[in-house]
Amino acid sequence: MEHTQTLDGSTAPDEDGSTGVDSGRLVGSDRVLAVLKELARYPGGVGLEELTRTVGSPKPTVHRALSALRRAGLADQDGRGHYLLGDEFLRMAFAHHEAxxxxxxxxxxxxxxxxxxxxxxxxxxxxxxxxxxxxxxxxxxxxxxxxxxxxxxxxxxxxxxxxxxxxxxxxxxxxxxxxxxxxxxxxxxxxxxxxxxxxxxxxxxxxxxxxxxxxxxxxxxxxxxxxxxxxxxxxxxxxxxxxxxxxxxxxxxxxxxxxxxxxxxxxxxxxxxx
CATH class of the missing domain: 3.30.450.40 (GAF domain)
Structure with a gap:
C-alpha cells in the first residue's frame, strides 16, 4: 500500500504499513504527475495494464491517480477503455503556449x-x-x-x-x-x-x-x-x-x-x- 503526506508535512503509513519516504516508490502527487506525464507518450490512448507497468506502481494506485486526473479533466477514457490526456489539459497547454x-x-x-x-x-x-x-x-x-x-x-x-x-x-x-x-x-x-x-x-x-x-x-x-x-x-x-x-x-x-x-x-x- 501507499504512504501519503499529511497536512502537517509528516508521512502517514501506506496501506501496507510502510512509512519510509525513501522506499523508492512514487507516492501522492508525485505518482499522479508521473501518470500524467506517461499519458502524454500515448496520444492514441493506453490501457491500465500497460500504464501500470511503465509507471511501476500497483494497479490500484495507478487507477486512483487516473481517477483524480479524470475528475480534474486532465485525463479521459475512450470507448475502448484506454486512457489519454483530457481536453482540459490540452486547453490549458495550448492556451499557455500561445500566450x-x-x-x-x-x-x-x-x-x-x-x-x-x-x-x-x-x-x-x-x-x-x-x-x-x-x-x-x-x-x-x-x-x-x-x-x-x-x-x-x-x-x-x-x-x-x-x-x-x-x-x-x-x-x-x-x-x-x-x-x-x-x-x-x-x-x-x-x-x-x-x-x-x-x-x-x-x-x-x-x-x-x-x-x-x-x-x-x-x-x-x-x-x-x-x-x-x-x-x-x-x-x-x-x-x-x-x-x-x-x-x-x-x-x-x-x-x-x-x-x-x-x-x-x-x-x-x-x-x-x-
Missing part, C-alpha cells in the same frame, strides 16, 4: 523564414544539456519535412540553437569541461563535437560570428543556422531562431550567404540592447 510573450513575437518571423527559404524554422530555448523547441513552422510547400515537434528535445552540443545559447554561458574551455562533467556527450553523427576543446573552439567561433551552424551534427542530411533572439531580456538571448534545412535541398553555404536576409527578418528582436 507566451516570446511565442507571440517569434511565430510570425518563423512563418516568414519558412516561406522564404522553403525549409523548417524553429524557436528553441536551452534547458540544461538539451534544447527544447518552443515553436516550429514547416514550409508551406515541399514533400519532405522534418520530424521535430514542439516540446521535443535535442542535445544542445549537437545543434546550432544549442551551441549559440551555450556560447553565451560557457566562455572558457574549463567551463565547457565542467558543463560536460562525467557524462560523455552523445555522438549523434560522425560530425558531432563531443570533446571539450573542440566544442570550446566552436563556441568561440559563435561568439565571434554572432551565429551558429550545425553541419549535419545532430542528424545526417540536415544542416542548420541559428541566430539569437532577445525576446525577454535586452542583453541575454531568451532563445534562438534557426532554419533547419535538408542538406541536398539547401546546402549550408546557401544559408550562410543569406545571413543578412535572415537578420533583417528578425529585426530588433535579433539584436541585443545594452
Amino acid at each position: 507566451r510573450p516570446e511565442h507571440v513575437r517569434v511565430r510570425p518571423l518563423l512563418e516568414e523564414l519558412a516561406a522564404r527559404f522553403g525549409e523548417t524554422a524553429h524557436y528553441a530555448v536551452l534547458d540544461g544539456r538539451e534544447v527544447v523547441y518552443r515553436a516550429k513552422i514547416d514550409p508551406p510547400d515541399g514533400a519532405v519535412r522534418l520530424t521535430s515537434t514542439v516540446g521535443g528535445r535535442n542535445p544542445a552540443h549537437a545543434t546550432a540553437v544549442g551551441k549559440l545559447l551555450l556560447a553565451h554561458q560557457l566562455a572558457t574551455v574549463e567551463e565547457v569541461a565542467a558543463w560536460i562533467g562525467d557524462t560523455p556527450l552523445e555522438r549523434r553523427t560522425p560530425q558531432t563535437l563531443c570533446a571539450a576543446d573542440e566544442l570550446h573552439r566552436a563556441l568561440r567561433a559563435v561568439r565571434a560570428q554572432g551565429h551558429a551552424l550545425d553541419d549535419q551534427e545532430n542528424e545526417t542530411g540536415v544542416n542548420c543556422l541559428a541566430l539569437p533572439v532577445y525576446a525577454t531580456s535586452p542583453t541575454t538571448p531568451s532563445g534562438a531562431v534557426s532554419i533547419s534545412a535538408l542538406a541536398y535541398r539547401t546546402p549550408l553555404p546557401t544559408l550562410v550567404e543569406a545571413l543578412d536576409e535572415i537578420r533583417a527578418v528578425l529585426g530588433s528582436l535579433g539584436e541585443p540592447h545594452p
Whole structure:
C-alpha cells in the first residue's frame, strides 16, 4: 500500500504499513504527475495494464491517480477503455503556449523564414544539456519535412540553437569541461563535437560570428543556422531562431550567404540592447 503526506508535512503509513519516504516508490502527487506525464507518450490512448507497468506502481494506485486526473479533466477514457490526456489539459497547454510573450513575437518571423527559404524554422530555448523547441513552422510547400515537434528535445552540443545559447554561458574551455562533467556527450553523427576543446573552439567561433551552424551534427542530411533572439531580456538571448534545412535541398553555404536576409527578418528582436 501507499504512504501519503499529511497536512502537517509528516508521512502517514501506506496501506501496507510502510512509512519510509525513501522506499523508492512514487507516492501522492508525485505518482499522479508521473501518470500524467506517461499519458502524454500515448496520444492514441493506453490501457491500465500497460500504464501500470511503465509507471511501476500497483494497479490500484495507478487507477486512483487516473481517477483524480479524470475528475480534474486532465485525463479521459475512450470507448475502448484506454486512457489519454483530457481536453482540459490540452486547453490549458495550448492556451499557455500561445500566450507566451516570446511565442507571440517569434511565430510570425518563423512563418516568414519558412516561406522564404522553403525549409523548417524553429524557436528553441536551452534547458540544461538539451534544447527544447518552443515553436516550429514547416514550409508551406515541399514533400519532405522534418520530424521535430514542439516540446521535443535535442542535445544542445549537437545543434546550432544549442551551441549559440551555450556560447553565451560557457566562455572558457574549463567551463565547457565542467558543463560536460562525467557524462560523455552523445555522438549523434560522425560530425558531432563531443570533446571539450573542440566544442570550446566552436563556441568561440559563435561568439565571434554572432551565429551558429550545425553541419549535419545532430542528424545526417540536415544542416542548420541559428541566430539569437532577445525576446525577454535586452542583453541575454531568451532563445534562438534557426532554419533547419535538408542538406541536398539547401546546402549550408546557401544559408550562410543569406545571413543578412535572415537578420533583417528578425529585426530588433535579433539584436541585443545594452
